[in-house]
Amino acid sequence: MSGDIEDTPQPLIAHLIELRNRLMWAIGGFMIAFIVCFMFAKQLFNVLVQPFIWAVGWSGIASRKIELIYTAPQEFFFTQVKIGMFGGLVLAFPLIAAQLYKFVAPGLYKNERSAFLPFLVASPILFMLGAALVYFFFTPMVMLFFLSMEQQGGNGEASIQLLPKVSEYLGLIMTLIFAFGLVFQLPVVTTLMARAGLVTSAGLADKRKYAIVAAFIAAAILTPPDPVSQIGLALPTILLYEIGIYCARFVERQRAQAKAGAAVGEAETAAPVTPDDKPAA
Template sequence: MSTNDQDEVDKSSAPLIEHLIELRSRLMWSLGGFFIAFLVCFFFAKQLFNLLVIPFQWAVSWADLANQKVELIYTAPQEFFFTQIKLAMFGGLVIAFPVIAAQIYKFVAPGLYKNERSAFLPFLIASPILFLTGAALVYFFFTPMVMWFFLAMQQTGADGEVEISLLPKVSEYLSLIMTLIFSFGLVFQLPVVTTLMARVGLLSSEALADKRKWAIVIAFVVAAVLTPPDPVSQIGLAVPTIILYEVSIWAARWVERKREAERLAREKEEAADAASTAGSGASPAE
């Protein structure tokens, strides 16, 4: 290999090494943020779990079960410990998400044009806001509704019936809460994803509107897969999904109108520049 060829290889490999070093740095910041958030959540794991039990208490009050005590159990010695670890990991990921998203953006942003960065940043901000909106909907409404539905299946033991009471395990209750939060948070990203795809030309508002019937069917199928097997949570997830799909159609139309306005403004500016150039190029005699 000649000296010139070796120089070309060195020049091409230097940016790659710099990118790998930067990627390692971004990963370390992300993992560090997650680890700190995990430790904080694990330290307050019991308090966080008690906070998650509040929707269960609301469901008991809705079911008018004044004599029933809200009680959860664990049947294995290590179960509650691993439940706290699971809760700390989930909470740490949620808390550290802004740090992780910021590190991803800082790694990708240098390779984007200025207008691409300005277009991408609002979606980076909207994504966690929509996720938290879905999580709040789960906490304040759907979890109490689901628990109320399950509490209604109890038998009091009157009239010779066998007494059947709901006594959930801590791990199963946490899994239910996490499944609902993840499902709603994922579904609430639909406007962000469709708007981004519409912005780059992969989707159109007309195509979304034409596939509305299929979207409704898919919404109920996805709700049946992601949520527990009860009609309350399935309908509760499917209906917001359909509403968010309509919001996505509106957002795609807004993006298309904005893109069309920018195109017309650019063509008008180019026509004005061409006319100005033609006018300045004419001779005084003409």
């Protein structure tokens, strides 16, 4: 076991210095990414408005103009700051995760490092899948739902149009992206907990009905008060919960196979070696 942990024990001050260096790299990377994203905040905001444009096209209102407003002088500026922070966090996440791993890795055994690395790679990929689902499908569907409430006017009726504020639209799409991105981490969290022995596939399966209720409650809290986004978040959450159960079963099968292989090896080592034939007299 002496070769499993490569680094020798270090005093507390050495760990604090290492933590400071890792934090400096992470914060520095975030600040650089924030500045870059803030410089291109308007272009990034136009990219985020694209789902609204798609929803207007799907609504079939040919005369509908794409308009967003801000009602306070500083509102759009702070919206650009939020875009810079949001984009900076996304761009800097690989660096932040790498610094976190480098700080924790010396205290892990080699087999623990090899088991941890796939999850470090899978986590941002799953987050981006959730964000892509929001951008290309759910945000247009949500905006289409809200656009359906418009009133064109005429025949004694007032014209009622949706004119989103830039800050509220950004808050909506950021909330959806973070909600779906976090939910898409469910298989990673479930697999890690199964590896640690905190949950079992049988226990997760038994709690399925509670998980379904919890999924709809979480969707009601994390998403706007409309049925499209709430159902749209709850259904993938339930599906990902089922994937988590499968991942837990896979971990359990691997653990059982490893134990069986170790038992066979111990039995072969303990068995006496006898010659097949007796020596000639």
